[in-house]
Amino acid sequence: MIINNNIPALTSYRQMGANQKAASNSMEKLASGLRINKAGDDAAGLAISEKMRGQIRGLDQASRNAQDGISMIQTAEGALQETQNILQRMRELSVQSSNDTNTLTDRKEIQKEMNQLIEEIDRISTDTEFNTKKLLNGDLTSSGTTGTATTADAVSSQTTGTSGNIAITDPSTFTGETGTWTLATTDGTAFTLDKGDGTGAQTIDLSTGTATVDGIELDISGITAAANDEWSIEVTAASTGTGTSTGGAVIHIGANSAQSLTVDINQMDSTTLGGGTNTGTA
Structure with missing residues (x-):
């Protein structure tokens, strides 16, 4: 059995199809004026082009x-x-x-x-x-509204080892060594003042105060744990917030x-x- 074939004709047909496809792509580019018309032309270039196109259109609208x-x-x-x-x-x-x-x-x-x-x-x-x-x-x-720091000044002179009332007075400025003390509530009016370093604790009565001091840190100036020493405290309550601007x-x-x-x-x-x-x- 003899099989007839024409390899040159098949090769010419394949080349003609490739040329027709290339000519079609060239005509598409000529008609659109664009080098990239679809992802098959240049996938990476198309992605960059579309991003820049969006940027340009956004700038036009911004103008x-x-x-x-x-x-x-x-x-x-x-x-x-x-x-x-x-x-x-x-x-x-x-x-x-x-x-x-x-x-x-x-x-x-x-x-x-x-x-x-x-x-x-x-x-x-x-x-x-x-x-x-x-x-x-x-x-x-x-x-x-913006966050503000609210200061409630509670200043009193007390003797270590005793209890007393902290009266609300004008703000006072203290100098000297400063330690951080905290207040812990017990019954709503009496508070325990503890420096937290093992040097001692102090119970104070805030029943006559007008400022809310539960959980507020106290800055103590020149305090020692020795008996009968007098000290002064200043209660500072700081509040913070985030401001949201409206209008305009x-x-x-x-x-x-x-x-x-x-x-x-x-x-x-x-x-x-x-x-x-x-x-x-x-």
Whole structure:
């Protein structure tokens, strides 16, 4: 049995298919204008390209955000410029009214204009907005709470080995050697003062104190464990907290997180600006 074959023809057919595939890829790149159209072209390059594409689009949007922020600030600036002009006019009127060449009728007319100007400042503060967001009424003022250290000063002179009351007095400053003492509650009013190093403990009565001292560390200055020695103590209660800022307009000006600016605009009505309220009599 004879098997007929044409190896050159098969080779030519395979090469033609490869050329057609390469031509198709080239046409795809020419049509799109991109070197990488799919992961098969360059997997690593495609990943890098997509990451950079996302960064670029984010920066484009951040640029638009910044322009919107500038427009908002310009709107507020225009309103504040008008408010400044009104304040200048109010000052002129106050100087004019202080001149005794004016009659009572003249001053009444000046007061009428002054009242109108105060109302206009309040109107500008209330009505100025950008994209329905109020700008000058205090909504864009940052506020928040921050942790503070509260000190309850309980100072008394006691004799070692006795008990007594710790009265709440003005803060006192102590110098000299300082040791750390702790308070442990027993019955809600009596506390055991223990330095913790085996040098001795002291029971004190806090029934008349007005500060909460349960579990608070005490700083003792110049204390010894000898009998009949007098010592002074200062109770310091420290409280900590985390502050969360609210308010203000956050303008995101970057492609990534934490790339933003906060615009704070205080309330700009007549009371805040020192113009008082509309109580003048015309």
